[in-house]
Amino acid sequence: MENTKFKNEEIKAVEPEDLNLDKFSSENENIILASAKKFGRFVFDILKVVLISLAIILPVRMFLIQPFYVEGASMEPNFHDKEYLIIDEISYRFQEPQRGEVIVFRNPNNNRQYYIKRVIGLPGETVELKSGKVFVNEQVLEEDYISDLSASNFSKLVLADDEYFVLGDNRPVSQDSRYFKALNKDNIIGRVWFRGWPINKISTFNLPNY
Numbered sequence: 001m002e003n004t005k006f007k008n009e010e011i012k013a014v015e016p017e018d019l020n021l022d023k024f025s026s027e028n029e030n031i032i033l034a035s036a037k038k039f040g041r042f043v044f045d046i047l048k049v050v051l052i053s054l055a056i057i058l059p060v061r062m063f064l065i066q067p068f069y070v071e072g073a074s075m076e077p078n079f080h081d082k083e084y085l086i087i088d089e090i091s092y093r094f095q096e097p098q099r100g101e102v103i104v105f106r107n108p109n110n111n112r113q114y115y116i117k118r119v120i121g122l123p124g125e126t127v128e129l130k131s132g133k134v135f136v137n138e139q140v141l142e143e144d145y146i147s148d149l150s151a152s153n154f155s156k157l158v159l160a161d162d163e164y165f166v167l168g169d170n171r172p173v174s175q176d177s178r179y180f181k182a183l184n185k186d187n188i189i190g191r192v193w194f195r196g197w198p199i200n201k202i203s204t205f206n207l208p209n210y
Contacts, residue, residue, distance in 0.1 A: 043102045046093050067084060067085070068087055069086060070083040070116060074175065074176075075117070075170060078102075078169050085116075085196070086194070087193060088191050088192075092185075092188060097119050097185070098207060099121075099133055099136075099207075101192075102116060102119075102191065102205065103119060103166065104116050104190060107180070107187075108187055109127075116143075117168050117209065118166060118168070119165075121165025122159065123161045127154070131152075131174065132149030132171065140193075144208060145169055160182065165183070193205070
């Protein structure tokens with residue numbers, strides 16, 4: 001039988017200093033720092049997009065255009081309940097409202113309410129209704145967009161330099177200048193520019209021919 005010879009081998013315990021923990025710690029710190037920087041850049045990019053979007057959208061929303069929903073039937077058959085409209089708020093800073101434009105304004109008797117009506121009488125004009133027909137400076141106004149004139153009468157009203165006479169297209173049910181009389185320009189929010197809903201009625205608006 002062969003004699004098995006064992007070679008004496010020295011077994012040495014691994015000491016912590018032999019593991020070079022400083023190197024491992026440094027590598028971990030670098031990984032954490034890199035991850036933190038990457039996450040920080042991601043958050044910064046998101047914030048940048050949000051801030052740029054707000055810088056563009058808020059001024060547009062506050063000073064240029066504003067969305068409104070039609071409520072009620074006072075502007076039928078041209079505007080119906082629940083239609084979504086975009087209002088141009090900037091035009092009237094540079095020009096005066098024109099006859100035939102459809103506008104959104106604050107109710108003169110309640111600033112929390114918004115109305116949608118059509119401009120009929122302009123500053124300095126005299127407006128009168130006889131049996132539903134509108135007379136501006138004693139000349140009858142032909143309104144092809146009206147389906148029911150009603151039979152209402154309204155005594156002559158002379159508009160001041162900053163006043164407008166507005167009427168709903170659906171005269172029998174509309175609360176308009178026949179009730180609150182002249183509308184001051186300060187109450188006007190803007191003109192109806194675009195109908196965005198329903199989809200099959202998306203459109204912009206042109207002035208009627210008088």
